Amino acid sequence: MVQPGAATGTLAAPHSALSANPAAPILLFDSGVGGLSVLSEVRKLLPEAPIIYAADNAGLPYGEKTEAQIAARVSGLLGRMTERFRPRLVCIACNTASTIALAAVREVLEVPIVGTVPAIKPAAGLTRSGTIGLLGTAATIRQGYVDRLEAEFAAGKRLLRFGAGELVGAAEAKLRGHAVDPAVYRRAAEGLTGQPGGEEIDTVVLACTHFPLVEAELAGAFGPGVSFVHGAPGIARRVEFLTGGQDFARNQTDLALFTRAGDEIDQLQPALAAYGLGRVGIF
Structure with missing residues (x-):
């Protein structure tokens, strides 16, 4: 299991610099495991792309929170995750978070952002x-x-x-x-x-x-x-388009991040492994 850690405090590099690093991951973010439906489609199109799957299980469920709570939480988490993991692209694989926080996140982050739109x-x-x-x-x-x-x-x-x-x-x-x-x-x-x-x-x-x-x-x-x-197939096509021509180096198994430890993570590990997420960490 990857150990928890704070963000580095450095600003995310511009997209051109990030995309030059073949090991730069695609960051998929959701409140829980729902974004695995998106990961499945992304993996079909980009089998060699390194991926970090981030689940804000400490904030689940988003659907019962206010718009202000969701916007603040998603913007804050993605800001810190981007600083630490320096992804080439961020996909908000959550309809609730996208419909509420997508514009705010795009104002803050310096990497391409793909949202989730009801189909x-x-x-x-x-x-x-x-x-x-x-x-x-x-x-x-x-x-x-x-x-x-x-x-x-x-x-x-x-x-x-x-x-x-x-x-x-x-x-x-x-x-x-x-x-x-x-x-x-x-x-x-x-x-x-x-x-x-x-x-x-x-x-x-x-x-x-x-x-x-x-x-x-x-x-x-x-x-x-x-x-x-x-929307998962369309999201995956958009991710593929925005990363077109980039090199990928998937040097290790992909990482699943959670914002809260608990027994449910151990219970999820067989399912996570089936989606190629062989490492688990707490952010």
Whole structure:
């Protein structure tokens, strides 16, 4: 296990300097293990890229925090992590953090930042009924950013939203090897289908990176005829584009960082190893 340590106190180098170092990692950040769904897609496109996966488990769940709390926490953590680990690119693999803190983080950091956008645009292209469901945390579904995406990409469609924050805990529990009550998934499905017009839903946006980790369980709860879409493949393509032409040197197994120690990290290690995260540390 990598030992905890404070940030070095030095400023992050400009992107050109960072990208010249083949060992400079891509930093993926989430409140918990949800960003592993993004890591999986990034690894398909960039198998040799060194990666640090950072999970702010001390701050989990973000969906129950205020916007001010999330913006301050994410900006502070990413500032310190960037100073210490000097990544070539930072990906905020969290819908809640991206919709709230992305602009603030971009003002502070000197490396490219990739955020996570609810996949409303591709969902609008997939739906045949014209009715789309959106599952996210309570903090995500109330954001004006989601309103703007709906107006731009789903005009003329019906977008129904439901805050299914307990799916975050379900995904975390699943990766720790714990059993999850199937009622959790039924409540998420009924939260959408029980709304006026909800019976018309044929496409569901998973607007939290945790949710693709339980997509199979959600499919069972919704029943046949419903497709799911999320942003991880598009995020991975953006990361690939922004690092195009750069050299990679993956000299050791990738690192998973957590902001709080605990038994849950030991329970997660088999799942982390399956994603190529062979080292674990506390930040």
